[in-house]
Amino acid sequence: xxxxxxxxxxxxxxxxxxxxxxxxxxxxxxxxxxxxxxxxxxxxxxxxxxxxxxxxxxxxxxxxxxxxxxxxxxxxxxxxxxxxxxxxxxxxxxxxxxxxxxxxxxxxxxxxxxxxxxxxxxxxxxxxxxxxxxxxxxxxxxxxxxxxxxxxxxxxxxxxxxxxxxxxxxxxxxxxxxxxxxxxxxxxxxxxxxxxxxxxxxxxxxxxxxxxxxxxxxxxxxxxxxx
Numbered sequence: 001x002x003x004x005x006x007x008x009x010x011x012x013x014x015x016x017x018x019x020x021x022x023x024x025x026x027x028x029x030x031x032x033x034x035x036x037x038x039x040x041x042x043x044x045x046x047x048x049x050x051x052x053x054x055x056x057x058x059x060x061x062x063x064x065x066x067x068x069x070x071x072x073x074x075x076x077x078x079x080x081x082x083x084x085x086x087x088x089x090x091x092x093x094x095x096x097x098x099x100x101x102x103x104x105x106x107x108x109x110x111x112x113x114x115x116x117x118x119x120x121x122x123x124x125x126x127x128x129x130x131x132x133x134x135x136x137x138x139x140x141x142x143x144x145x146x147x148x149x150x151x152x153x154x155x156x157x158x159x160x161x162x163x164x165x166x167x168x169x170x171x172x173x174x175x176x177x178x179x180x181x182x183x184x185x186x187x188x189x190x191x192x193x194x195x196x197x198x199x200x201x202x203x204x205x206x207x208x209x210x211x212x213x214x215x216x217x218x219x220x221x222x223x224x225x226x227x
Contacts, residue, residue: 020175031099047080060180063147116167119163160189160192179197180199181206197217
């Protein structure tokens with residue numbers, strides 16, 4: 001295991017001072033994975049599907065297209081995907097996910113550093129808008145890349161390359177904050193300095209090797225930025 005890809009003390013230092021940052025959304029900025037998991041499980045029950053927690057984890061961080069293919073692998077090509085997703089949306093309803101602990105403090109530190117930030121997410125624009133409105137985040141971001149803004153979603157590098165171009169900095173000068181192996185693969189392939197903050201999925205050796213640092217929380221990330 002590379003020494004710089006372990007969970008290190010908070011005195012870890014970035015190899016370069018970041019000029020900008022790209023955030024993932026689900027599991028990184030917002031604590032949405034539990035909310036979405038509950039909705040999927042409720043929809044599965046309504047449709048009488050034997051859906052498991054392990055199957056849900058295979059969807060985390062992936063594009064809608066990948067998730068749909070996997071659902072069809074699990075339940076057959078005649079599986080009523082749109083009805084299932086309608087049930088998921090109905091269960092979520094007006095609820096929104098809370099912010100992850102330390103996120104606002106990280107954004108405030110980036111503002112103080114003069115480092116702009118963007119979003120690169122596998123979620124759709126409606127989900128982004130819902131949570132930006134709920135938490136007053138929209139004005140803080142220089143750019144937003146959703147699944148509808150790219151032809152290739154994570155783990156392809158395109159989302160992070162597009163977000164980097166919005167920030168007008170080379171990827172090597174930008175830090176990515178991610179929670180999933182899929183997102184880490186995307187950011188790493190795009191050439192960003194990638195910090196992993198695991199949420200539902202614990203990283204394997206390959207994912208750790210792609211991250212320059214594995215943090216326990218956004219508050220650890222804050223200490224890294226301050227250092």
